[in-house]
Amino acid sequence: MHGGDEVVAAPAGPPQPLDWKFSQVFGERTAGEEVQEVDIISAIEFDKTGDHLATGDRGGRVVLFERTDTKDHGVSRRDLERMDYLISRHPEFRYKTEFQSHEPEFDYLKSLEIEEKINKIRWCQTANSALFLLSTNDKTIKFWKVQEKKVKKISDMNLDPSKAVGNGSIASSSNSSSPKPCLANGSSLDGSYNSLSHDFSFPPGGLPSLHLPVVTSQETNLVARCRRVYGHAHDYHINSISNNSDGETFISADDLRINLWNLEISNQSFNIVDVKPANMEDLTEVITSAEFHPTHCNMLAYSSSKGSIRLIDLRQSALCDSHAKLQVFYLPFNANRFEEPEAPGSRSFFTEIIASISDIKFAKDGRYILSRDYMTLKLWDINMDSGPVATFQVHEYLRPKLCDLYENDSIFDKFECCLSGDGLRVATGSYSNLFRVFGCAPGSTEATTLEASKNPMRRQVQTPSRPSRPLSSITRVVRRGTETPGVDANGNSFDFTTKLLHLAWHPTENSIACAAANSLYMYYA
Known part of the structure; x- marks a missing residue:
């Protein structure tokens, strides 16, 4: 290239904030409609x-x-992406099918009821146009195959009843209980024998109007079939399942253990993490979430109630728990340890509770891990164990209300998080059916608050410099129950009865699906 033709491109700044629009809603509630507990959405994927x-x-x-x-x-998806056509399109989904995955059970040995609630869903690799997915409740994981089945029907014979004669080709039984058309040899067209028609005989030359039946496929039904059940491997509630990139294995995690399964083997699993102490009185933390690396089949991460994330390598040791620390590639990311030192006197009764990580997700390239604790989102670089590369305040304005949140158990809510496919943005939910989208590109200040409704931009939350009312007055209001939590003088929502816990980001587009009680809302930008 000649020197005069060179053009120096200006450095690209952070992407502009997205303009989110309502796309669809499934299961929309009417004003005042009571939501049944069994209809509340508990997983999205x-x-x-x-x-x-x-x-x-x-x-x-x-x-x-x-x-x-x-x-x-009639245009392939790849062609649409090449034409940049999908960016301007309105994404549309339709209901496909549903099936009952889990039923309520009772553990008679422990006198414990096992809920049917779906804790997690994970898609597996497709094969022969069939869909495969894993679903789990507290105790049992199931592997489902959803496939289109064609309903085969036998077409009617092309016989003209008007041409039937007394000694003719066709006779109908006079028995009202057997109104089947019959052949002259006494057999009905479905193969059964009819004694009332045995006097008829074939005419000379046979039956020119008789056509053999033809098998046709007129309908297509979706059939869900449970291929395997992976049970009896967890003493505590399963909080996570995650597929491996090898397409053959997956992990399941409860409070104290992580097990490795082969999709083809349902009666055997390998325990790869065990944090259960010899004496349960010495228990200081539990596992809260676990996820396989998106491309390295030997690596996985799990988070704990102490606010730490551990990245482990399965090649180093068969057992990757605290007893094998010296033999294991083991990177602790501890928010309390690596963030700014706590100011004297800032530690409170709620510090450890709100530090517990409720969800972790790998970015698509596997370089970053996103974690959600009660108050914040944190983005970690797996090559930097000195602390998160970014921290996002989700609902800092609730900090003065932690006492109320503790009293009504809201402080133990498990909010999920998600990343965009390009890794430029992250999202998580909050109360009052709100969710927040943050830009995580260098220099980005994007922080958008949306509401799960047909008008997502209706409410905006500003973080005030001080609480609008004294904590004591808020507490009195909640205890009296004479006032419904809503929006305070600063525009901050604190309706703890409505919460957006579950959401998912489309893998290739800026599209988000989120759950508000029994309603599924979808947005695009």
Whole structure:
């Protein structure tokens, strides 16, 4: 290239904040409609292509939705992406099918009821146009296959009843209980014998009007079949399942253990993490979430109630718990340890509770891990164990109300988090059915608050410099129950009865699906 032709590109700044729009809602409630407990959504997951979306609810059902707007024009998805056509399209999903994944059970040995609630859903690799997914409740994981089955029907014979004669080709039984058309040899067309028609004989030349029946497929039904059940491997409640990139194995995690499974073997698993102490009185932390690395099949991460994330390598040791620390590639990311030192006197009764990590997610490239604790989102670089590279305040304005949140158990709510496919943004939920989207690119100041409704921009939350009312007055209001929590003088929402715990980001587009009670809301930008 000649020197005069060179053009120096200006350094690209952070991407502009997205303009979010309402896309769809499934299960919309009317004003004042009472929501049944079993209908509340408890899990959301896109598949790797983004063409399918699965939700699970507290009633043990799994509902599948299918993308429709990319299939209407006879153009392949790759061509649409090449034309940048999807950016301006309105993403549309339709209901595909649903099935009952789990039923309520009772553990007679422990006198314990096991809820049917779906805790997690994970999509597996597709094969032969069939969909595969894992779903779990507190104790049992199930492997499902959803496939289209064609209903085969036998077409009617092409016989003209008007041409039937007394000694003719066709006779109908006079028995009202057997109104089947019959052949002259006494057999009905479905193969059964009819004694009333045995006097008829074939005419000379046979039956020219008789056609053999033809098998046709007139309907297509979706059938969900449970291929395998992975049970009896967890003494505590399962909080996570995660597929491995090898397509053959997955992990399941409860409070104290993580097990490794092969998809083809349901009666055996390998315990790879065990943090249970010899004496349960010495227990100081529990496992809260676990996730496989998206591309390295030997690596996984798990978080704890102490606010730490541990990245482990399965090649180093068969057992990757605290007893094998010296033999294991082991990187602790501890928010309390690596963030700014606590100011004297700032530590309180709630410090450890709100430090507990409720969810972790790997970025698509596996370089970063996103974690959600009660108050914040944190983004970690797995090559830097000195602390998070970014921290996002989700609902800092609730800090003066931690006492109320503790009294009504809201402080133990488990909020999920998600990342965009390009890694430029993160999102998580809050109370009053709000969720927040943050830009995590260098220099980005994007922080958008949206509400799960048809008008997502209706409410905006500002973080005040001070609480609008004394904590004591808030406490008195909650205890009296004479006032419904809503929006305070600074525009901050603190309706603890409505919460947005579950959401998922489309793997390739700026599209978010989130759950508000029994309603599934979808947005695009």
